[in-house]
């Protein structure tokens with residue numbers, strides 16, 4: 001049986017002539033812990049790169065999401081971990097240009113030396129999901145939460161809820177993002193909005209909220225738009241890697 005399954009798997013995977021690249025899930029901030037399938041990527045087109053180079057604060061979510069939806073295969077956009085999203089954008093830029101370096105200026109936090117470095121994907125500052133999320137959390141008030149990490153689908157729902165005119169209150173996005181980690185309270189499934197109201201005007205106090213935030217911090221993962229480079233003093237220099245036109249359309 002095993003050998004038949006292995007053969008099938010081999011057939012399903014794209015061959016060397018395919019333009020799809022199998023993503024090594026270990027490289028993802030989530031380490032692929034929350035994906036059951038293989039993920040594939042393809043190089044971005046000139047038009048897609050141009051779109052990325054022109055993102056604004058207003059368009060960034062839409063452009064990043066549509067880029068990931070069309071260039072990443074093997075998973076629905078809504079199932080992609082929210083905390084893998086930024087890394088995937090850096091990754092797509094990297095495979096599209098064969099990781100062509102970009103000059104960034106870094107400063108060492110220890111010796112304060114400033115220098116120019118060649119940014120490549122391997123330098124991106126990534127916090128990996130080392131431990132599996134402890135899904136059950138008992139709050140100081142005695143309630144038991146079941147937890148998960150939010151996906152891009154959840155992020156889209158948060159944006160939709162925030163813009164829903166039916167909710168006249170001013171929704172705090174940070175609190176709602178934390179609340180989106182809750183899938184059930186005392187065994188009862190809750191929507192993101194319900195989880196939010198639990199802290200906005202429900203039983204969840206500031207102490208309970210602080211407990212939840214501290215718990216999630218222990219398992220947090222993700223990429224930030226910074227890179228680290230070994231400094232001559234033995235410490236690390238840090239440089240911002242901004243998602244600018246020069247990054248997506250490098251001078252070559």
Ligand SMILES: [Zn+2]
Pocket residue numbers: 108109110111112113231232233234235236
């Ligand atoms: Zn240094």
